[in-house]
Amino acid sequence: MRLAAFHLTGSEKRQVGLVVGEGPAWWVHPFPDGTDLVELLAADISDREAAADTAARGDGLRPDQIRLLPPVYPTAMRDFLTFEQHVAGVGKGMQGHESVPDEWYAAPSFLFMAPHAVTGGYDDVTIAPDTERFDYELELAAVICRDVRNATPDQARAAIGGYCVMNDWSARDVQGREMKLGLGPSKGKDFATTIGPWVVTADELDDHRDADGFLDLRMTVKVNGEVTGSDRSGHMGWSFEQMVSYASRASWVKKGEVIASGTCGGGALAEGWGRTGELLPRPLLPGDVVEMTIERLGTIRNRIVAGTETVPPIIPARRRVREEV
Secondary structure: OEEEEEEEOOOOOOEEEEEEEEOOEEEEEEOOOOOOHHHHHHOOHHHHHHHHHHHHOOOOEOHHHEEEEOOOOOOOEEEEOOEHHHHHHHHHHHHOOOOOOHHHHHOOOEEEOOHHHEEOOOOOEEOOOOOOOEEOOEEEEEEEOOOEEOOOHHHHHOOEEEEEEEEOOEEHHHHHHHHOOOOOOOOOOOOOEEEEEEEEEHHHHHHHEOOOOOEOOEEEEEEOOEEEEEEEHHHEOOOHHHHHHHHOOOOEEOOOOEEEOOOOOOOOHHHHHHHHOOOOOOOOOOOOEEEEEEOOOEEEEEEEEOOOOOOOOOOOOOOOOOOOO
């Protein structure tokens, strides 16, 4: 089942709907006003299917009648680092050597993201200020539908309501400066993260699990219609159940959170830049269109636009001469 958040063209009222149809020929059947997408994900399957059957009997809306919104406005976002190939490639660009540190294998590391920066699957995305190395990152993301703490992987599986496509937009030059201090990335990523186009319920994907229980879905990214990277989610070092379990150790993972896989192999321009030492393909520019597709989940497509905001200048630190005490 595919569940979307949207508003009608010319309206600001957020609604939830059932997505029907394949490829470009899809439409949305609204659920009753006040329906919460995360609560639908948490509902018993039979109750969710009954609600979907009722919605499907109503009139559907065409794509040109609505604007797709982010499926959820996350309570929190955690971005993991689970693709070994990406770690090696970006590591060469950031640290000067193509290797995977032992610490990566020891535990599934993650960073917290800016949940208020999410954009819809077909929204324009404003290029970050102060960057000459604007990049995309192709990721698979899960939406949490139940609170968990100290969960085993089996218990964590029941907390995953569904999955969507994610683009973790990145200003690589800003990110590189921040990470030299052992912090971040912060301003290198807090301006936009695209999630969508909708959420596919977890039960719909059980037939795409490998022998170890990992989701195995084809992932592809295009820039201006040309394929620039691809991988499979089955190449992750940890499953989503293992990631949620780790995140919940002595901590709450709350319903409405988004948990992301991290960038897949070949899923970012910076990976190639790190391996070759050249900015080829070139960094993204206003006017470029980035399209990401994950098998069974759908496609997000975003056009990059120039910024129009006036941002305050960056103020360097005050340098002080240490006085003897």
